[in-house]
Amino acid sequence: MTRPAEGGAGALAPAPPSGARQVWRRLRGRPAALAGGAVIVLLVLVALGAPLLAGIEGQDTTSYHADLVNSASGGVPRGTFGGISGSHWLGVEPGTGRDLFARLAYGARVSLGVAIAATVLQVLIGVAFGLAAGLGNRWVDGLLSRITDIFVVMPALILAIALLAVVPSGFPRPVLLTLVLGFIAWGGFAKIVRAQVLTQKSLDYVAASRLAGSSPWRTARRELLPALVAPVLTYAAVTLPTNIVSEAGLSFLGIGVTPPTPSWGQMLSSATTWYQADSAYVLLPAALLFVIVLAFTVFADGIRAALDPRAASRLRVGTRAGRRAGREAGAATGGGETA
Amino acid sequence: MTGLPAFLLRRLLQAVVVLLVLAAVLYAVFYLAPGDAARLACGPKCSTAQVAQIRGQMGLDDPVYLQFWHFLQGIVGGHTYSTGTGSLHCPAPCLGQSYRTGELVTDLITQKLPATASLALGAMVLWLVIGVGTGLVSALRRGGITERLLTGFTLVGVATPVFITGILLLLVFCSWLQWLPYPSYVPFTDDPQQWAWNLLLPWLALALVEAAKYARLTRSSMLETLAEDHIRTFRAYGVGEAAVVRRHALRGALTPVIALSALDLGTMFGGALLTETLFGIPGLGQQLVQSVQLKDLPVVVGIVLVMGLAVVLANAVADVLYALADRRVVLA
Numbered sequence: 115m116t117r118p119a120e121g122g123a124g125a126l127a128p129a130p131p132s133g134a135r136q137v138w139r140r141l142r143g144r145p146a147a148l149a150g151g152a153v154i155v156l157l158v159l160v161a162l163g164a165p166l167l168a169g170i171e172g173q174d175t176t177s178y179h180a181d182l183v184n185s186a187s188g189g190v191p192r193g194t195f196g197g198i199s200g201s202h203w204l205g206v207e208p209g210t211g212r213d214l215f216a217r218l219a220y221g222a223r224v225s226l227g228v229a230i231a232a233t234v235l236q237v238l239i240g241v242a243f244g245l246a247a248g249l250g251n252r253w254v255d256g257l258l259s260r261i262t263d264i265f266v267v268m269p270a271l272i273l274a275i276a277l278l279a280v281v282p283s284g285f286p287r288p289v290l291l292t293l294v295l296g297f298i299a300w301g302g303f304a305k306i307v308r309a310q311v312l313t314q315k316s317l318d319y320v321a322a323s324r325l326a327g328s329s330p331w332r333t334a335r336r337e338l339l340p341a342l343v344a345p346v347l348t349y350a351a352v353t354l355p356t357n358i359v360s361e362a363g364l365s366f367l368g369i370g371v372t373p374p375t376p377s378w379g380q381m382l383s384s385a386t387t388w389y390q391a392d393s394a395y396v397l398l399p400a401a402l403l404f405v406i407v408l409a410f411t412v413f414a415d416g417i418r419a420a421l422d423p424r425a426a427s428r429l430r431v432g433t434r435a436g437r438r439a440g441r442e443a444g445a446a447t448g449g450g451e452t453a
Numbered sequence: 454m455t456g457l458p459a460f461l462l463r464r465l466l467q468a469v470v471v472l473l474v475l476a477a478v479l480y481a482v483f484y485l486a487p488g489d490a491a492r493l494a495c496g497p498k499c500s501t502a503q504v505a506q507i508r509g510q511m512g513l514d515d516p517v518y519l520q521f522w523h524f525l526q527g528i529v530g531g532h533t534y535s536t537g538t539g540s541l542h543c544p545a546p547c548l549g550q551s552y553r554t555g556e557l558v559t560d561l562i563t564q565k566l567p568a569t570a571s572l573a574l575g576a577m578v579l580w581l582v583i584g585v586g587t588g589l590v591s592a593l594r595r596g597g598i599t600e601r602l603l604t605g606f607t608l609v610g611v612a613t614p615v616f617i618t619g620i621l622l623l624l625v626f627c628s629w630l631q632w633l634p635y636p637s638y639v640p641f642t643d644d645p646q647q648w649a650w651n652l653l654l655p656w657l658a659l660a661l662v663e664a665a666k667y668a669r670l671t672r673s674s675m676l677e678t679l680a681e682d683h684i685r686t687f688r689a690y691g692v693g694e695a696a697v698v699r700r701h702a703l704r705g706a707l708t709p710v711i712a713l714s715a716l717d718l719g720t721m722f723g724g725a726l727l728t729e730t731l732f733g734i735p736g737l738g739q740q741l742v743q744s745v746q747l748k749d750l751p752v753v754v755g756i757v758l759v760m761g762l763a764v765v766l767a768n769a770v771a772d773v774l775y776a777l778a779d780r781r782v783v784l785a
Contacts, residue, residue, distance in 0.1 A: 267471050269764060271726060272741065272757055273478070279745040280482055359614045363727055366616050367742055382616065386731065389620060390628050397624075400617045408612035 140420035147416020153409035157402075161222035168216040171203055175220050176374055179211030188391065196394030207384075208392045217376040218398060224377035226406070228291050229357035233350055235296025236357075240303020241346060245334060247304065248311025259308070266301035271363065273298055278369045287371045291364065295357055302353065306345050314341050344421040351414035355407045362403055378403050457776070461769065468765035475761055476754055477521060483750045484517045524549060524754070548758065549751035551744075558755035562737065568638055569736035572659070572728065573721035575652055577714060579660035580667055585710060587664070588671025592679070592706075593698065603668055610665020619658035619731045626654060638734050655732040659725055663717060670713060675706040708778040712771040719767020722760070 141147055160167065168174055182197055183189045189209035191197030196205030196214065204215040247258035274294050281290055314320055314337070323337045324330075362379030364370030371377040373384065381399040389396040499507075508514055512523060526532070527547035541557075543550065548558035591603040626633045636654050639647040678684065679702055687697050726738035733739070737756050744752040 263467075264471055264474055267467075267765070267768075268475060269757070269761060272760065273475070275726075275742065275745050276479055276482055276753060276757075279748065280485070355612075362614060363616060366727065367730055369742070369746070382620070386620060389624050393624055393628065396620055400620060404613055404617060407614070408608065411608065411612050 137420045141416055144416045144419065146412045147420075150409040150411070150413035150416065153405060154413060157222055157406055157409075158226060160219055161226050164216075164219040164223055167219050168213075171213070171215055172201060173213035173216045175212060175216045175376055177212065179206055179213070182206045182211040183208060190391045191394075196392055196398075198394075204398060205394055208388045208395055214395070214398060217381060218378070218402065221376035221378045221381060221399070222402075224288050224371055224375060225358060225361060225379065225403075228288050228295070228361045228371075228377070229354055231292040232295035232299075232357045232361075233354045235292065236300040236303055236353060237346060237350055239296065240300040241307050241342065243300070243304035244307025245311060245338070248308045248315065249330060249334060249338075255308075258304075262301050262304045262308075265298065266305065268298070268301075270298045271360070274360070274364060275367070275369055278364060283372070287375065288377070291361055291370055295360055299353075299357075299360075303346065303349060306349055307342055310342055310345055311338055314338055348414070348418045348421055351410070351417045355410035355414070358403070358407055358410070457773070460772070464765075464769045464772075468762070468769075471765065472758055472761050476524075476758060479750070479754050479757060480517060480521050480524075483748065483753070484520075548755035551752050552749050553747055553752075558751050561740065561752060562755060562759055565735060565737045565740050567640060568734050569722060569725075569729070569738065571641060571648065571652060572655055572725060572734055572736060573718055575649070575656040576659035576663070576721065576725075577718055579656050580663040581710075581714060583660060584664035584667025585671045585707070588668040589675060591668070592672045592675035595676075603672065607665045607669050610662055610668075613662060614727075615658055615662045615725070616727045616731055618661050619655070619728060622654045622658050623731075636732050636734075638732075652734075655728050655734060658732075659721070659728055667710060667713070671706065671710055674709050675702065678702045678705040681705070704778070708775065711778070712774045715767050715771040715774060717767075719763045719765075719770075722763040722767075 141151075179202075182193075182202070183191050183206065191206050191208055191211070193199060193205070196208075198205045202213050202215065204213075204218060206212060207214055207217065243258055243262055247255045247262070250258065277294050277298075278290065320333060320337050323333050328336070361370055361377065362382065365372075365377050365379030366383045368383055371380045373380060378399040382396070382403070385396040385399065512520055515523070523532070527543065527549060529545070530547075531545045532543045532547045532549075533541070541550070543557050543559070546559060548562070550557055551561065587599075587603055587606065591599045594600070623635070627635050633654060634651070636651045639651050641648045679698075684697060684702055687701055688694075692701075722737075725736075726742060728734070729736045729738035730742055737760065741753065741756045741760075744756070
């Protein structure tokens with residue numbers, strides 16, 4: 115394969131096991147990553163506190179407010195910028211008059227919840243497959259690697275669409291989305307973990323542990339798992355925003371989360387029929403999705419640099435030193451596997 | 454056997470395995486799903502006897518592995534359907550018949566392909582122009598404002614899903630500025646000018662997202678090439694900087710760009726599902742989404758196989774391009 119390997123840097127250049135304190139110190143020197151982290155924390159808090167926030171506003175996600183939309187014009191909200199007012203902080207949904215602030219806050223639960231849970235699932239499956247392939251004998255490795263390859267090459271979005279379409283609508287959609295995304299897109303984790311295990315296996319400290327009489331299981335747990343933390347965490351940070359976009363995309367196509375359950379992708383999907391009459395309704399979920407994905411992207415870049423200072427920064431944002439390092443390392447990201 | 458033929462053969466085998474697994478999984482998924490294909494094909498007014506008759510004609514009484522086997526046989530050797538009154542022949546790469554309309558899946562795919570191809574090719578031209586252009590400029594003028602702009606552009610491009618770019622484009626150009634009509638697809642053969650005019654926004658939506666990736670790749674690849682020994686040698690001979698870049702560095706720098714384009718073009722031929730749905734382009738992606746919702750299994754499997762084939766072929770083409778342009782690459 116000569117495809118440029120995204121996220122390969124973490125796998126190829128293992129970071130020395132470094133304490134959380136050290137990582138935090140390195141992360142602190144990168145303002146962009148910190149800003150991204152702050153945005154993530156803020157939106158996670160909004161998601162967790164959705165009932166509280168909606169309670170303060172005095173609204174919920176499902177009540178119709180027919181008086182707030184203009185039925186003569188097909189249901190466009192009355193008032194400026196989508197009907198923003200003291201009792202409806204971000205306006206109301208056209209057509210139904212449901213409160214947008216409440217829907218966006220509860221939507222954060224679905225959008226972030228599905229993405230985070232799917233990432234955890236991907237990590238679990240990927241690490242299990244990667245560990246087994248890396249530690250197993252030739253046959254086990256061959257079989258598991260072939261299976262992994264199939265999942266890597268498989269067009270994930272298409273398979274997800276098919277799976278989502280056939281499950282009865284009674285099944286809770288957010289859970290279903292999590293399962294589908296989690297079980298389809300774990301291949302990258304398995305590949306990284308296997309590569310890492312193969313590298314570590316030949317190192318002296320692992321051999322020493324074996325010679326000291328540790329069982330393979332104990333060796334895996336005590337010696338190998340800690341070495342996997344940095345690359346897996348780095349890849350997870352890159353995968354999480356991808357999962358947010360996948361959930362939003364599937365919901366946008368109308369086969370992910372369906373109303374009345376709100377998610378940002380679902381809201382964007384309903385907004386497409388309204389963008390001419392009520393642009394505020396489109397802009398709100400679009401802006402939130404953009405901001406959260408941007409925050410995760412910048413944060414992931416910071417995490418990568420903090421966990422593995424030797425690897426060049428992918429996006430080269432944040433510090434001047436990072437930019438210089440990136441320039442010197444030149445094309446580590448795009449050159450493909452020449453030679 | 455070594456080298457290119459062995460590589461291609463291995464790739465082909467791998468592709469066949471992946472596509473078979475994909476088709477089998479889809480068959481299993483739809484077979485297990487509730488809902489009766491014969492009932493769907495017949496319509497709500499059919500009597501139970503009629504449904505049973507149709508089920509027999511469609512071969513739905515056979516066990517699922519036998520249906521799958523017949524499907525595979527159809528791809529290799531074609532298939533003849535009895536339609537009650539007469540028979541319908543489906544020639545060699547036969548992907549079956551739509552449950553809903555009775556149309557041959559291969560016919561449906563050939564109908565939808567031009568729209569998908571129009572979208573993919575036009576978008577690729579745009580993203581290459583924008584992406585490679587910005588990438589080169591920022592590589593050749595390092596440290597300036599262009600570099601910072603590129604960093605911003607890249608970040609925004611990476612963080613914006615195509616459906617958001619698309620909606621924003623619609624909002625700005627059709628709703629607010631009213632410079633462009635709301636897109637509705639016009640086939641190239643009907644009116645080339647209208648075709649391009651209506652596809653402009655979908656092209657832009659796809660291209661802006663992709664261009665960010667290409668700008669980054671072009672930049673890093675150009676910097677890498679300029680740092681190589683042979684370039685230093687040319688400079689030492691006294692070759693002018695412009696000539697060094699144009700005659701010697703570009704070839705090396707653009708190799709990965711071309712290879713990645715092949716890859717992405719394959720993915721796009723696999724239907725830009727979201728873009729097609731958002732802009733109402735009657736291509737493979739839109740058809741796939743609709744057929745999935747209608748549980749029209751033969752159409753779904755057919756389109757997915759064609760899409761998968763496009764991706765796998767593009768992968769192989771990209772690898773071969775790499776190897777041809779850079780002799781240091783070993784195909785494996």
